[in-house]
Amino acid sequence: MTNTICITNCTLLTNVSAPLQKNAYLTVEGTRITEIGAMQHWQDSGTQTLIDAGGKLLMPGLINGHNHCAMTLFRGLADDLDLHTWLHDHIFPAEAAHISPDMVYWCTKLAAAEMILSGTTSVADGYFFSGRAAQALSDAGMRAVVAHGIIDFPVPSVPDPKKNIEAVQIFIDEWLDKTPRISPAVFAHAPYTCSPETLRKAKELADRTDVRFFTHIAESRAEQDIIIKPQGATPIRHLSELGILDQNCTCVHGVWLDEYDLEIFAASGAALVTCPQSNLKLASGIAPVQAMLDQVITVGLGTDGCASNNSLDMFREMDILAKIQKSASASATAMNAKDVLQCATSAGAAAIGLTDCGEIEVGKKADLILIDTATPRLSPFYNQNLLVYAASGSDVVTVIIDGKIVMHERQIRSFDLEEVYHQVGRFSDKLIAADRS
Numbered sequence: 001m002t003n004t005i006c007i008t009n010c011t012l013l014t015n016v017s018a019p020l021q022k023n024a025y026l027t028v029e030g031t032r033i034t035e036i037g038a039m040q041h042w043q044d045s046g047t048q049t050l051i052d053a054g055g056k057l058l059m060p061g062l063i064n065g066h067n068h069c070a071m072t073l074f075r076g077l078a079d080d081l082d083l084h085t086w087l088h089d090h091i092f093p094a095e096a097a098h099i100s101p102d103m104v105y106w107c108t109k110l111a112a113a114e115m116i117l118s119g120t121t122s123v124a125d126g127y128f129f130s131g132r133a134a135q136a137l138s139d140a141g142m143r144a145v146v147a148h149g150i151i152d153f154p155v156p157s158v159p160d161p162k163k164n165i166e167a168v169q170i171f172i173d174e175w176l177d178k179t180p181r182i183s184p185a186v187f188a189h190a191p192y193t194c195s196p197e198t199l200r201k202a203k204e205l206a207d208r209t210d211v212r213f214f215t216h217i218a219e220s221r222a223e224q225d226i227i228i229k230p231q232g233a234t235p236i237r238h239l240s241e242l243g244i245l246d247q248n249c250t251c252v253h254g255v256w257l258d259e260y261d262l263e264i265f266a267a268s269g270a271a272l273v274t275c276p277q278s279n280l281k282l283a284s285g286i287a288p289v290q291a292m293l294d295q296v297i298t299v300g301l302g303t304d305g306c307a308s309n310n311s312l313d314m315f316r317e318m319d320i321l322a323k324i325q326k327s328a329s330a331s332a333t334a335m336n337a338k339d340v341l342q343c344a345t346s347a348g349a350a351a352i353g354l355t356d357c358g359e360i361e362v363g364k365k366a367d368l369i370l371i372d373t374a375t376p377r378l379s380p381f382y383n384q385n386l387l388v389y390a391a392s393g394s395d396v397v398t399v400i401i402d403g404k405i406v407m408h409e410r411q412i413r414s415f416d417l418e419e420v421y422h423q424v425g426r427f428s429d430k431l432i433a434a435d436r437s
């Protein structure tokens, strides 16, 4: 018998532009939304699970467009540093010493716990030992695009960089049709850590296997010099000349784009995921997101790995995105709350190649969150702008992904969080001991 859930007495936000519908109900059958309506028309037809929302807000789950989930082990290890120093002097050495298949599994699951508890239902991950990350996100009950990292130097998961493409091919073959919630993908780290040949091969692999291609691009001012000198082009023009920018490409960051870069980017159909807090913390700069929206570029929102944020709460991310765009353009009307919500929901889904989620509509995937608005910071709840400027991940009380309740009344149901703390503790103990020796 198909699993059915009915959420009654909710205030419904179907998409960012729709008016709030009070006293509504929503029915889920299997993995999809099958009915939406006003409570006066609701009839209980033997629903298996009935949730009386008691006026809480029901909205689409949030989409975290960029994360390195397993980096939960490195959160707080190195703060207050610029990108180059942070990455080369701290993160790359820590990764070389501490990454293992087991570490990736448990630390990714810890990230999943944080994301689920703050209303994220889908994530785009990019890291090493991607099979273990995919397994962790699958076991956690999340929807995920898991992109296998490619970089031109030895890493624990692929000690010989010449075998990069082969390793990703094996990962894609294993996960392509394994479970509908997990989509494998390719993540070429960046044009400054991947040669033109590696980038080209990685993109060819993504296109050939019909999976999404990701890369970090134009994150810091220093990257401009690193790329411009040998390639004679800005990072965006470099990717464009290699034939990489197209509708199957997601670029992450895009902080340092000039007007011509923006035109090329918009014409290519590529999507961008912006990570405002990571960019602010590493002093990388502020991406021209409002200008991208003006050029009708699809923009998603991501937290980046929590070691450079240091939070995976998308509500914090939305708030910061809106405010820094206003500040950077000296215009309070820039990056309005609805546009921000769009980046974190429907546009965010499109930016990472997900279809059928990010909006509430009959026939779409049942990826839903319930928010308690009966709190001092959300009362009175006039409109959805409060989700950007006042809400917090801790206001999320129930999370449904693919038609399954993975969190209810702030308790994760899909896995044992205590076990995750215990397992991650083993790795952090090792890290502390190594640091002291």
Ligand SMILES: [Zn+2]
Pocket: 066, 067, 068, 216, 252, 304, 305
């Ligand atoms: Zn990143």
